[in-house]
Structure formats: structure tokens, C-alpha cells
Amino acid sequence: MKIVIVDDHPLVRKGLAAVISMQPDVQFAGEATNKREALSVIELTSPDLVLLDLKLAEESGLDVIVAARGMGIRSKFVLLTSSASREDFKRAEEMQVDGYVMKEALPEELLYAIHLVHKGRKYYDPGLVTSQLQDNEMSPADELTPKEKEVLISLGQGCSNREIAQKLFISEYTVKKHVSQILAKLQVADRTQAALYANSIGLCKYEATN
Structure with a gap:
């Protein structure tokens, strides 16, 4: 070995x-x-x-x-x-x-x-x-799928939908669907609040893909 x-x-x-x-x-x-x-x-x-x-x-x-x-x-x-x-x-x-x-x-x-x-x-x-x-305390982020987490990380890094699509090799339409699901699951009003949440829990200290 x-x-x-x-x-x-x-x-x-x-x-x-x-x-x-x-x-x-x-x-x-x-x-x-x-x-x-x-x-x-x-x-x-x-x-x-x-x-x-x-x-x-x-x-x-x-x-x-x-x-x-x-x-x-x-x-x-x-x-x-x-x-x-x-x-x-x-x-x-x-x-x-x-x-x-x-x-x-x-x-x-x-x-x-x-x-x-x-x-x-x-x-x-x-x-x-x-x-x-x-540790039974559940975070709203725990409800996200792995792909939604990747999108959330990119939101926290300030990426646009087009940039996220290119980064994760998915369509902009798919990105929009993921963002909509993320906002609903996190119970936040817009992508700015989602980005702030991602940074507040430390998600954005890693690159989602590199």
C-alpha cells in the first residue's frame, strides 16, 4: 500500500x-x-x-x-x-x-x-x-442538498447566476431554481440575505470547486 x-x-x-x-x-x-x-x-x-x-x-x-x-x-x-x-x-x-x-x-x-x-x-x-x-441543534443549511450548498457558497462569494452556472457546469435556469429553493429553505427574503447567512456560518471559507 x-x-x-x-x-x-x-x-x-x-x-x-x-x-x-x-x-x-x-x-x-x-x-x-x-x-x-x-x-x-x-x-x-x-x-x-x-x-x-x-x-x-x-x-x-x-x-x-x-x-x-x-x-x-x-x-x-x-x-x-x-x-x-x-x-x-x-x-x-x-x-x-x-x-x-x-x-x-x-x-x-x-x-x-x-x-x-x-x-x-x-x-x-x-x-x-x-x-x-x-448535537441535536439543526441548522437551516442542513436542509439543503449538496448542490444547493455549492450554489449558496457561490452566492456568499458574490457570484452572479451566470458565474455560478459556469463554475458548477449547470444552466442559469437551474441556478435560478436552486436559488429559489435556497431562499425558501433558509427562510430569507433575497440572495443578499442568503449570502450573509452563508458567510455567518463559515460556509464561504472554502471554494466549492477548484
């Missing part, structure tokens, strides 16, 4: 490399610190699995996954994070990320997750799942 590590902290990369190198069936194939480097290393080495930090300085690990999948890369992705953010977790679920592991996890937990994902299963940190299940 070939693994690439993507994290913007050198000590974290070294630590992860040391942990996975203990396994006789695992090969450390490369490392990267940001999205550009990650896509280059992944394309070059074709790893079976990528250990990916959710927060890469000013970038998001989720955007790395979107870009890699857009390039036809078939590697599996395990997110490593210290964030128990409901929004991060929901977006990872919507993107069907293969694994989601807290950085506080023990080495043996990480290795278990790696082997489980390599076998085609998904692994989500039990502590994180429990935390999410205990």
Missing part, C-alpha cells in the same frame, strides 16, 4: 511517516504541504491512500480531494484534523470522504483506519461521530 502525506506542519509529516513506516505492508510514497504540491505528488506517485490535513494554511484539504477527483485520480483519502466542526464533518460526509480521523487519535487507531479504508470500507472517528449525534 503506497501512502502520500499532505500536511503543512513538518513535525506532523515526520510523525505520520514514522507511524506508517512501522507497517511492513505500507510504503511512504511522498509528502506535500499545500494543494499544488499535493496534486503534483499524487499524480506522480499514484498512491493507494492519501493522509490529508483538513486545514492547509489558507487552503482546505477538501479542495485537494475535489481537484484530484476532477483529474481522475482514484486514490482513497483520509482526512486528519483537530476540528470537530459540524460543517466540516457534514461536508466530508457529503463528499463521501473515505476516512475522517482526529489528530488526537492513537497511532494504532490511525493504522486501523488506514487498513480499513484500504479494504474498501469507510472510517469515521467514533468520538467525532458521537459528538455529532449528540
Whole structure:
């Protein structure tokens, strides 16, 4: 099993490399610190699995996954994070990320997750799942479909209907339908209020597609 590590902290990369190198069936194939480097290393080495930090300085690990999948890369992705953010977790679920592991996890937990994902299963940190299940406070954004969330993110970034259509590869008519549904579900009067809402809950800190 070939693994690439993507994290913007050198000590974290070294630590992860040391942990996975203990396994006789695992090969450390490369490392990267940001999205550009990650896509280059992944394309070059074709790893079976990528250990990916959710927060890469000013970038998001989720955007790395979107870009890699857009390039036809078939590697599996395990997110490593210290964030128990409901929004991060929901977006990872919507993107069907293969694994989601807290950085506080023990080495043996990480290795278990790696082997489980390599076998085609998904692994989500039990502590994180429990935390999410205990959080019964529903956000209006939870009612949105994945595509509606992408449109809402673009609204929050100030995009016009034409720009959203080009960005998400859909028609302007479809964008208008999504905007109408978003306004109804969020119970706001117009797209400006929807954009303000998107920014207030932190949706717009990530690019929907990149």
C-alpha cells in the first residue's frame, strides 16, 4: 500500500511517516504541504491512500480531494484534523470522504483506519461521530442538498447566476431554481440575505470547486 502525506506542519509529516513506516505492508510514497504540491505528488506517485490535513494554511484539504477527483485520480483519502466542526464533518460526509480521523487519535487507531479504508470500507472517528449525534441543534443549511450548498457558497462569494452556472457546469435556469429553493429553505427574503447567512456560518471559507 503506497501512502502520500499532505500536511503543512513538518513535525506532523515526520510523525505520520514514522507511524506508517512501522507497517511492513505500507510504503511512504511522498509528502506535500499545500494543494499544488499535493496534486503534483499524487499524480506522480499514484498512491493507494492519501493522509490529508483538513486545514492547509489558507487552503482546505477538501479542495485537494475535489481537484484530484476532477483529474481522475482514484486514490482513497483520509482526512486528519483537530476540528470537530459540524460543517466540516457534514461536508466530508457529503463528499463521501473515505476516512475522517482526529489528530488526537492513537497511532494504532490511525493504522486501523488506514487498513480499513484500504479494504474498501469507510472510517469515521467514533468520538467525532458521537459528538455529532449528540448535537441535536439543526441548522437551516442542513436542509439543503449538496448542490444547493455549492450554489449558496457561490452566492456568499458574490457570484452572479451566470458565474455560478459556469463554475458548477449547470444552466442559469437551474441556478435560478436552486436559488429559489435556497431562499425558501433558509427562510430569507433575497440572495443578499442568503449570502450573509452563508458567510455567518463559515460556509464561504472554502471554494466549492477548484
